Amino acid sequence: MSKPTPLSGFPEFLPAQRVVEQHVVTTLAATFELHGFANVETRAVEPMDQLLRKGETSKEVYVLRRLQEEDTSRDKGIGLHFDLTVPFARYVLENAGKLEFPFRRYQIQKVWRGERPQEGRFREFLQADIDIVGRDELPFHHDIEVTRVMLDALGKLADPDSIGLPGFRLQVNNRKLIQGFYLGIGATDVDEVMRLVDKLDKLSPEQVASQLVAEAGLTPEQAEQCLALAAIRSIDDSFVKEVRALGVDHPLLDEGLDELAQLLRGTVGLATDKVRIEADLSIARGLDYYTGTVFETRLDGYESLGSICSGGRYDALASDGRTTYPGVGISLGVSRVLVPLIQRGVVTGDRSVPSAVLVALADEDSRPRADEVATALRARGIPCEVAPSAAKFGKQIRHADRRGIPYVWFTSVDTDGPAADSITHEVKDIRSGNQVPADPATWEPPAGDLRPTIKVSTSSTNETETVQ
Amino acid sequence: MSKPTPLSGFPEFLPAQRVVEQHVVTTLAATFELHGFANVETRAVEPMDQLLRKGETSKEVYVLRRLQEEDTSRDKGIGLHFDLTVPFARYVLENAGKLEFPFRRYQIQKVWRGERPQEGRFREFLQADIDIVGRDELPFHHDIEVTRVMLDALGKLADPDSIGLPGFRLQVNNRKLIQGFYLGIGATDVDEVMRLVDKLDKLSPEQVASQLVAEAGLTPEQAEQCLALAAIRSIDDSFVKEVRALGVDHPLLDEGLDELAQLLRGTVGLATDKVRIEADLSIARGLDYYTGTVFETRLDGYESLGSICSGGRYDALASDGRTTYPGVGISLGVSRVLVPLIQRGVVTGDRSVPSAVLVALADEDSRPRADEVATALRARGIPCEVAPSAAKFGKQIRHADRRGIPYVWFTSVDTDGPAADSITHEVKDIRSGNQVPADPATWEPPAGDLRPTIKVSTSSTNETETVQ
Numbered sequence: 014m015s016k017p018t019p020l021s022g023f024p025e026f027l028p029a030q031r032v033v034e035q036h037v038v039t040t041l042a043a044t045f046e047l048h049g050f051a052n053v054e055t056r057a058v059e060p061m062d063q064l065l066r067k068g069e070t071s072k073e074v075y076v077l078r079r080l081q082e083e084d085t086s087r088d089k090g091i092g093l094h095f096d097l098t099v100p101f102a103r104y105v106l107e108n109a110g111k112l113e114f115p116f117r118r119y120q121i122q123k124v125w126r127g128e129r130p131q132e133g134r135f136r137e138f139l140q141a142d143i144d145i146v147g148r149d150e151l152p153f154h155h156d157i158e159v160t161r162v163m164l165d166a167l168g169k170l171a172d173p174d175s176i177g178l179p180g181f182r183l184q185v186n187n188r189k190l191i192q193g194f195y196l197g198i199g200a201t202d203v204d205e206v207m208r209l210v211d212k213l214d215k216l217s218p219e220q221v222a223s224q225l226v227a228e229a230g231l232t233p234e235q236a237e238q239c240l241a242l243a244a245i246r247s248i249d250d251s252f253v254k255e256v257r258a259l260g261v262d263h264p265l266l267d268e269g270l271d272e273l274a275q276l277l278r279g280t281v282g283l284a285t286d287k288v289r290i291e292a293d294l295s296i297a298r299g300l301d302y303y304t305g306t307v308f309e310t311r312l313d314g315y316e317s318l319g320s321i322c323s324g325g326r327y328d329a330l331a332s333d334g335r336t337t338y339p340g341v342g343i344s345l346g347v348s349r350v351l352v353p354l355i356q357r358g359v360v361t362g363d364r365s366v367p368s369a370v371l372v373a374l375a376d377e378d379s380r381p382r383a384d385e386v387a388t389a390l391r392a393r394g395i396p397c398e399v400a401p402s403a404a405k406f407g408k409q410i411r412h413a414d415r416r417g418i419p420y421v422w423f424t425s426v427d428t429d430g431p432a433a434d435s436i437t438h439e440v441k442d443i444r445s446g447n448q449v450p451a452d453p454a455t456w457e458p459p460a461g462d463l464r465p466t467i468k469v470s471t472s473s474t475n476e477t478e479t480v481q
Numbered sequence: 482m483s484k485p486t487p488l489s490g491f492p493e494f495l496p497a498q499r500v501v502e503q504h505v506v507t508t509l510a511a512t513f514e515l516h517g518f519a520n521v522e523t524r525a526v527e528p529m530d531q532l533l534r535k536g537e538t539s540k541e542v543y544v545l546r547r548l549q550e551e552d553t554s555r556d557k558g559i560g561l562h563f564d565l566t567v568p569f570a571r572y573v574l575e576n577a578g579k580l581e582f583p584f585r586r587y588q589i590q591k592v593w594r595g596e597r598p599q600e601g602r603f604r605e606f607l608q609a610d611i612d613i614v615g616r617d618e619l620p621f622h623h624d625i626e627v628t629r630v631m632l633d634a635l636g637k638l639a640d641p642d643s644i645g646l647p648g649f650r651l652q653v654n655n656r657k658l659i660q661g662f663y664l665g666i667g668a669t670d671v672d673e674v675m676r677l678v679d680k681l682d683k684l685s686p687e688q689v690a691s692q693l694v695a696e697a698g699l700t701p702e703q704a705e706q707c708l709a710l711a712a713i714r715s716i717d718d719s720f721v722k723e724v725r726a727l728g729v730d731h732p733l734l735d736e737g738l739d740e741l742a743q744l745l746r747g748t749v750g751l752a753t754d755k756v757r758i759e760a761d762l763s764i765a766r767g768l769d770y771y772t773g774t775v776f777e778t779r780l781d782g783y784e785s786l787g788s789i790c791s792g793g794r795y796d797a798l799a800s801d802g803r804t805t806y807p808g809v810g811i812s813l814g815v816s817r818v819l820v821p822l823i824q825r826g827v828v829t830g831d832r833s834v835p836s837a838v839l840v841a842l843a844d845e846d847s848r849p850r851a852d853e854v855a856t857a858l859r860a861r862g863i864p865c866e867v868a869p870s871a872a873k874f875g876k877q878i879r880h881a882d883r884r885g886i887p888y889v890w891f892t893s894v895d896t897d898g899p900a901a902d903s904i905t906h907e908v909k910d911i912r913s914g915n916q917v918p919a920d921p922a923t924w925e926p927p928a929g930d931l932r933p934t935i936k937v938s939t940s941s942t943n944e945t946e947t948v949q
Contacts, residue, residue: 015801016574016575017571017574020526020559023526025572026521028519028521028580028586031519031521031522032520034522046835047859047863047864048859048866049864049865051499051834052496052499052503053494053496053499054494054499055493056491056492057525057605058605060485073547075545076546077543078546079542080541080560091488093545103485109484111495112495112833113833113884117866118496123525125525127548137525152869152870158867165859333483365519365581366518367514367517367519391515391633395515396516396517397515398585401620412581
């Protein structure tokens, strides 16, 4: 077999890079669990009729066929899930009798889309979703709750003492607010207005204004009002006054303003330098099926990636005809954030192996003694490995160095003299060259050396700093 | 949408059941890392020509097709991986220049096979693989190493103080030993003899003997010798003497006997009551491509599942024509072990949520104060959730009880008297009913209550005991 080439759109990491993804997944899971979210994994496949239920052909579903299947027409078949929302909605309906509501779950899994690969878009990628789903009803305070949870999680990802990713800007809006506003100015095709306003991240305000007139039947004055609304931003509830100043009235607008203001007030004090939250009245999530709160998130310095963490409120996440399950949730595109950062070398692990210690080998016969040292270290939670061969010590130290292993352990047996057969242990920090006597039953590396850590290169200066 | 029904062969867990799988995966990952194994994840798909390279049509590959793809004949396409060995071999070749050898990796991922679903067989299942791969050569001590690592991992899964699964019996053999033996007795079609002897777990010795005569061209005496070899078992290296007593000589037999004896000696002291290791000279892994050590594992009380943890030595795990990468590894069928145990209720989590505490709510207006309590607890690593509504306290306690949350936190504000506006905190252990004053900045639950634990029901007595 000749050397294989990567498959476009299916990113994979080298071991030191995978360390970053592991840290991120572990941090997200721990944060979600602190907030009481239970973990769920769903199968990778769903029936095709579920995957295409909302006419979602834009998601480019991968259809599965068994190699030895002759008759492919028997049923509509199965395909790989393209998000974690469709499978979760199905899981809730399938297990509704066995779940307790409101049900908080997080789910961190790969999803697949047969899209044309491009920057920030992949055919296989990792998503981390949180959702809260109720039976029949789900009070609005849960919208505030998921926002707080995701702010907490993003804060840990951006914290230089944790992962040290770039900062995040969480943008929130409310569908009731914008739909109520459009109704209030007299628009008739509200969905079309929303779809066109959603193009503001690609088109100029003038272009959107003329499309609003040409395609949504608005007057130029109405179009101006829509653009004025979409231009409003605030980091607190002061957007309410700005919207009111536009002089539009509608009960749905009132409801949306109240909800969004509650959400901003409910997250006071949680924003940091690196994780901000703002009301952005241009956010609409036009193609999705949200009914209230909507979220988008930008990664600082990587705005061209688009939203890397999105979601909102669904008044009917799932329904079996008799019972409706409203939900609110956010989905973080883990691969969408990490693949560009890792591929550009902005973040990486400082080791390609988990080992903190390489136990050196004086000769092959002493391997059992080296294994004993390793077993003693592992019993106290210190990852280590024994040298693969009894090469010269200089070569064994280089072996550790190439993998980023900080310590090499030496064991020697006195062969004669008064201390014959006594064993001497020493451990060398190969970064400083410092070598000291050590006891395998008690020695511990500093906590910062126990596990691989993440190296973040500060892109502005190209300096590299190491954080835990 | 009506209530969906499960897809046969695609097992999914309820949240309390998923706790068990999470514990198992976390335990395996931590153990593998203690032994210096780096984590790798490969994409779910491989090119079809790779998947079918060894004529592996028996694995029933799932072929992928993009829904909107018109011309499906352009290339041979891609399919879902059916194990983690084929993708790992490809990953090693693709990244050989960037990896350090010997390369130890673990990989815990789903794999897919379009087989007819039956007990212990699934279409989607989780595997946990460890492999060590060398460049050009890989000394035999790595065979001993992977055995030690898997014994350590299985020991933790079976340990009543960890997960508490049933015990495991790891059976080892060596292909050189049996092939050398068959050559030594004068067999000409060694592979066919191995394939037939491998049927001993399904057929009687008499049936296998007559097939050896009829299909592999052995004399009845040669067939008897093969069965005598396959009947040998030992928990130490005493099997060597038993094989020698059969009076067969061959250099390859000598090599195999020496390797297998080394392996048994190299694991002395690691076996426990619940995890045993034995030389079992009937093990052949007939359909796989091993060249030395071979492993199989039985789960105590679930022998009908067959081997739940298998592997061995490949002298050519991968090759690009110029360089060969020998490997040795073992693959644990996580789903194959857990799905039957979980479905029968032998193991489950004791909570359906991670929360150790439910912060109760006196009225909806006090939600911000309850959020503050929750934030203080989370800051010290205590998972918790705030009650969804200010229902009667009895109802809030039942809410906690139904989820298995052990503690309910009550906050009250004195509205008059000398202590007006002072806040009183109390926490109730709802199992004992014991309620005590507590400070959100310092209170901690006992360590055993912090996270969900695993409940193991002792099948013989149907008693249920809770372990961490």
